Amino acid sequence: MICTRRDSAAASGLRALCHRLAAGMLLAAAFAAPAAAEDLFDTSILRGSLGSGPVRWDGVVMGAQIGYSSMDSDFGNSTQSQIAYILRNSSLESEFHPDQWTTLPHDLTSTQSFGIFLGYNTQWDDLVLGADIAYNRLQKLQPSASDSIARTVTLDDGTVDAVTINASSSIKLIDYSTFRGRAGWAFGQFLPYALFGGAVGRFNYTNSSTVTVLQTPTVGPPSTFGPVTQTDSQSNKFGYGYLWGFGMDVAITPNMFLRGEWEYIAFSKVGDISSSLNTVRVGLGVRF
Numbered sequence: 001m002i003c004t005r006r007d008s009a010a011a012s013g014l015r016a017l018c019h020r021l022a023a024g025m026l027l028a029a030a031f032a033a034p035a036a037a038e039d040l041f042d043t044s045i046l047r048g049s050l051g052s053g054p055v056r057w058d059g060v061v062m063g064a065q066i067g068y069s070s071m072d073s074d075f076g077n078s079t080q081s082q083i084a085y086i087l088r089n090s091s092l093e094s095e096f097h098p099d100q101w102t103t104l105p106h107d108l109t110s111t112q113s114f115g116i117f118l119g120y121n122t123q124w125d126d127l128v129l130g131a132d133i134a135y136n137r138l139q140k141l142q143p144s145a146s147d148s149i150a151r152t153v154t155l156d157d158g159t160v161d162a163v164t165i166n167a168s169s170s171i172k173l174i175d176y177s178t179f180r181g182r183a184g185w186a187f188g189q190f191l192p193y194a195l196f197g198g199a200v201g202r203f204n205y206t207n208s209s210t211v212t213v214l215q216t217p218t219v220g221p222p223s224t225f226g227p228v229t230q231t232d233s234q235s236n237k238f239g240y241g242y243l244w245g246f247g248m249d250v251a252i253t254p255n256m257f258l259r260g261e262w263e264y265i266a267f268s269k270v271g272d273i274s275s276s277l278n279t280v281r282v283g284l285g286v287r288f
Contacts, residue, residue: 055189055251058123060288061132062116065259067281069113069136071173073143074274075104078169081272082209082230092161092213096153103167103209107143113279114139119182121287128191130182136279137175143275144170158218166210166227171273174236176201176265178243189251195263196244205271206233234271241267249285259283 084099092098119132146168154160177200184193213225247261265277 055186055254056123057128057186057191057249057287058121060118060120061130061285062118063259063283063285065115065117065134065281065283067113067115067136067279068110069138069141069277069279070108070110071141071143071275071277072106072108073171074106075145075169076102076106078207078272079103079167079209082207082232083165083211086209086211086228086230091155091157091159092153092163095155098151098163098165098211101149101151101165103149103165104145104147104169107145109141109143111141112139113137113281115281117283117285123186126186128184128186128193130184132180132182134178134180135175136178138173142170142172144168160216162214162216164212167208169205169207169271169273171203171205171270171275173275173277174202174204176277178263178265180243182247184249191249191251193247193249194244195247195261197242199241199243199265199267201239201241201267203237203239203270204235205237205273207231207271207273232271237270239267239270239275241265255287257285257287259285
């Protein structure tokens with residue numbers, strides 16, 4: 001309702017009515033606020049109990065979380081396509097396939113992660129089913145590897161090739177989102193659960209390969225091929241994966257809970273690099 005000024009007795013009465021309505025609304029809000037706060041932040045836990053009735057887990061849940069994440073990246077095939085391109089249409093590649101030689105190892109890197117989550121639970125007696133979405137940001141998670149491999153091979157025509165491959169790769173997980181289903185069984189104020197779902201991660205990566213071949217034919221002087229270098233780099237590349245894990249929610253008031261989780265994500269290849277992510281985390285959430 002909008003109150004406007006008019007030069008009449010009716011307008012004065014209308015303004016008085018508006019003032020009474022506004023005062024009534026403020027008074028109602030003042031009485032309603034403590035009741036709402038009591039529903040959301042029930043302090044009965046401070047008196048040694050969550051209340052007389054069973055703990056409920058159904059409804060909308062949301063909160064924040066902090067964790068520690070470790071990413072294991074396999075760089076073994078990260079430079080395969082580059083080496084195959086450098087040695088394309090050569091007898092060396094067709095006979096011995098240097099592109100399939102494993103040049104680089106795994107690398108494991110860890111860092112802190114921070115995130116938020118939003119979900120919904122349904123409950124049938126002690127069975128609790130839920131779904132949630134979450135966003136997580138990594139502080140700095142960038143595995144990398146660099147190495148070289150050298151082999152001497154003899155081609156079908158008798159030419160001896162001394163092959164040297166130098167390679168380097170790095171990948172950085174910037175952030176990721178998850179879409180999860182959860183199934184749990186309530187034991188009083190404790191809710192252990194299993195989780196499963198999918199994930200989308202945002203990556204930066206760089207791969208580089210340098211190939212040098214010293215050729216010694218059966219007739220004539222030796223010659224050198226290379227060094228020839230190929231580099232591939234991309235930012236904000238999306239990688240997709242599946243996840244599973246376990247967790248437990250612990251009610252600290254009827255509408256607030258602590259959360260602890262372990263979560264495993266296997267991402268699809270990004271830049272021919274395979275990565276998996278292990279995370280342990282704790283969180284604080286509210287239920288509406």
